[in-house]
Amino acid sequence: MTKQRKLIHQIICLSPMHLSAEEIYFEAKKQCPSIAVGTVYRNLNLMAEEGQITKIETAGQPVRFDKNVIPHEHFFCTDCGRLFDLDLKGIKEFISEQTGMDVEGYTLSVRCRCAECRLPKGA
Amino acid sequence: MTKQRKLIHQIICLSPMHLSAEEIYFEAKKQCPSIAVGTVYRNLNLMAEEGQITKIETAGQPVRFDKNVIPHEHFFCTDCGRLFDLDLKGIKEFISEQTGMDVEGYTLSVRCRCAECRLPKGA
DNA sequence: TTACGTGCAAAATCTTTGCCCCTGA
DNA sequence: TCAGGGGCAAAGATTTTGCACGTAA
Numbered sequence: 001m002t003k004q005r006k007l008i009h010q011i012i013c014l015s016p017m018h019l020s021a022e023e024i025y026f027e028a029k030k031q032c033p034s035i036a037v038g039t040v041y042r043n044l045n046l047m048a049e050e051g052q053i054t055k056i057e058t059a060g061q062p063v064r065f066d067k068n069v070i071p072h073e074h075f076f077c078t079d080c081g082r083l084f085d086l087d088l089k090g091i092k093e094f095i096s097e098q099t100g101m102d103v104e105g106y107t108l109s110v111r112c113r114c115a116e117c118r119l120p121k122g123a
Numbered sequence: 124m125t126k127q128r129k130l131i132h133q134i135i136c137l138s139p140m141h142l143s144a145e146e147i148y149f150e151a152k153k154q155c156p157s158i159a160v161g162t163v164y165r166n167l168n169l170m171a172e173e174g175q176i177t178k179i180e181t182a183g184q185p186v187r188f189d190k191n192v193i194p195h196e197h198f199f200c201t202d203c204g205r206l207f208d209l210d211l212k213g214i215k216e217f218i219s220e221q222t223g224m225d226v227e228g229y230t231l232s233v234r235c236r237c238a239e240c241r242l243p244k245g246a
Numbered sequence: 247t248t249a250c251g252t253g254c255a256a257a258a259t260c261t262t263t264g265c266c267c268c269t270g271a
Numbered sequence: 272t273c274a275g276g277g278g279c280a281a282a283g284a285t286t287t288t289g290c291a292c293g294t295a296a
Contacts (some may be wrong), residue, residue, distance in 0.1 A: 002276060003271070021261080036278045037130045041261060043276090059180030059230040062260065078227055087222055091214075095233055098211055102200055103176055105234040107182040125251060127296070144286080159253045164286060166251090185285065250296070251294080260281075 004035055008043045012053055015031070017072070018083045026115040056083070058109040075110035079117035086110060127151070127158055128166045135176055141187040141197070141206045179206070181232040198233035202240035209233060 011027045012019065019027070025040040044065055048055040055068040065082055066074075070123055073086040088108075096103050129181040134150045135142065142150070148163045159211055167188055171178040177189040187206055189197075211231075219226050 004277065022259095034278070036280095038262075038279075039277055042263095045262090057182030059182055059232075060186075063183075075224070086218075086222060086224075088218060089219070094214070094217055095211060099202075100207060101198070101209075101233075101235045103233055103235050106231060108229060109182075109236075110224075110229040110233045112224045113227070127252070145284095158254095158255070161254075161287075162252055165288095168287095248294100248296095251295085251296105252292085254290090254292105256290105256295095257287085260283100261285105262283070263281085265279095265281105265288100266277105267279105268275105271272100 004032060004039055005043045007032055007035075008040060009047060009052065011069045012065050015067075018056060018063050020062040022062065024065065028088070041115050053060050057107060058083075059107075073108050073110065075112055075114075077114035077117055079113050082114065085113055127155065127162050128170070130155055130158070131163060131166045132170060132175065135188050137189045138190075141179060141189050143185045143187050145185065148189065181206075187209055196231050196233065198235055198237075200237035200240055201234050202236050205237065207237055208231075 007023060007028050011024050011110045015027075021041055021044055024044065025035070028040060030036050032074075044053070044055070047053045048065070051069055054069050054071075056064040056066055058064070058074070058076070061076075066085075068085070074083050074086045075093070076083055083107055091108060092103050092106065093100070095106065129149060130151050134147055144160075144164055144167055147167065150157070150158055151158045151163060160177070167178070168174070170176045171188070174192055176210075177192050179187040179189055181187070181197070182198070184199075189208075191208070196211045197206050198209045212233060215226050215229065216217055218224070218229065
């Protein structure tokens with residue numbers, strides 16, 4: 001439990017967004033200029049393995065990290081590009097029932113417009 | 124329509140698997156040793172944009188390409204690591220109904236064991 | 247002919263790793 | 272003390288791109 005690890009964990013926990021490793025690195029650098037990229041990645045992967053954070057792997061985009069360790073889905077806003085939480089239940093069962101396969105896991109990321117971007121943009 | 128592009132398209136169409144760019148490159152190299160990696164990527168992306176093939180983007184793994192342009196899902200076998208087709212209907216509606224969002228698209232990849240790997244392995 | 251595609255190689259992006267030193271318990 | 276973690280930098284994996292030349296139409 002070094003100050004670097006604590007810092008990284010804190011950044012993730014305090015952010016309302018889902019940050020990428022790079023974003024976390026830049027944020028960490030502000031508070032601990034000597035921190036190295038390798039350290040950020042090492043700790044991120046470690047914390048994810050230990051279940052303290054969740055690694056969000058999405059197609060074609062850098063991995064992001066989530067303080068919320070309760071399984072849930074995510075969606076990308078096609079307008080602003082941000083990643084949001086999506087509360088979705090029963091996908092696994094849906095897949096199992098339709099295919100008859102024993103689903104071990106899955107990765108789902110949805111693309112749609114977030115609430116903010118759906119608001120009419122005032123002139 | 125150069126011979127390189129035809130070759131790449133043919134490799135994808137003749138393969139029963141879903142090949143990665145690297146695999147396609149090696150295969151192409153056998154028949155056209157002078158072909159360059161850049162050419163393979165360029166053509167793959169071009170053909171995907173034009174709708175001649177499908178780009179399969181999955182979390183944490185290299186992009187693969189599919190001759191089947193009819194939308195469908197894929198799953199990875201957790202045993203042998205191969206990528207297979209998965210016929211699944213109504214996922215989009217399932218997501219829309221549960222979330223009330225206007226789903227523009229999604230990426231889903233499932234992890235389970237393929238039929239072959241589920242067979243008891245003879246000694 | 248001539249514009250588009252190719253080959254080559256460098257670069258860009260994202261992530262991991264080896265190695266040696268430092269630090270926290 | 273001393274082992275695990277950090278810093279640095281190089282390497283790895285995948286993909287893109289600039290440029291000059293070749294080739295199909």
